[in-house]
Amino acid sequence: MNHVFFALIYGTTKPTWIHEGLANFVGGYNLLSKKEILKNIKQKKINHKSLQYRYLSKNFPDKEIVELNYSIWKYFIKFISNNNPKGIISFMNNFIRSPTKANYDKLFIKYFKENLISKFQSFIKGLKK
Numbered sequence: 436m437n438h439v440f441f442a443l444i445y446g447t448t449k450p451t452w453i454h455e456g457l458a459n460f461v462g463g464y465n466l467l468s469k470k471e472i473l474k475n476i477k478q479k480k481i482n483h484k485s486l487q488y489r490y491l492s493k494n495f496p497d498k499e500i501v502e503l504n505y506s507i508w509k510y511f512i513k514f515i516s517n518n519n520p521k522g523i524i525s526f527m528n529n530f531i532r533s534p535t536k537a538n539y540d541k542l543f544i545k546y547f548k549e550n551l552i553s554k555f556q557s558f559i560k561g562l563k564k
Contacts, residue, residue: 437461445531450539452486453523456508467506473505483555486511505562514558515547522546 437458459466467475475481485504514524526546530539544550549557 441519442542444529447531447534449534450487450530452508452511453527455505456512457523459505459509462511464501464505464509466509469562472503472506472510473559476559476562479503481507483552486551496497510562511555511558514561515554531539 437454441454441457450499458464481503485507495501512523526542529542529546532538540551541556547554
């Protein structure tokens with residue numbers, strides 16, 4: 436259901452990590468545990484690029500990577516929102532006005548207080564707790 440509302444409200448399914456992360460977060464889906472995510476991030480050398488604003492399905496070599504990315508996106512949504520969706524809503528409301536990479540990067544810092552690389556590193560530290 437999240438997919439329908441997201442597309443109706445924003446007219447896009449990008450950034451994929453927000454779209455799918457919200458769907459998994461709101462739906463309460465648990466594909467992988469935090470421990471499994473952390474292990475896989477290290478083994479597969481996953482980095483902040485899994486959160487690119489136009490991350491496409493061609494980047495998924497197999498089902499295991501799909502589950503890993505969807506799990507990362509779910510927990511990253513929880514991490515950056517701190518269970519308060521206002522920042523994500525504000526981010527998306529501004530992003531859709533100019534859905535460019537430069538605007539994505541600028542707005543990410545504005546609403547989430549760090550650049551994508553730093554925020555992803557903070558996220559990984561949080562998974563260790």
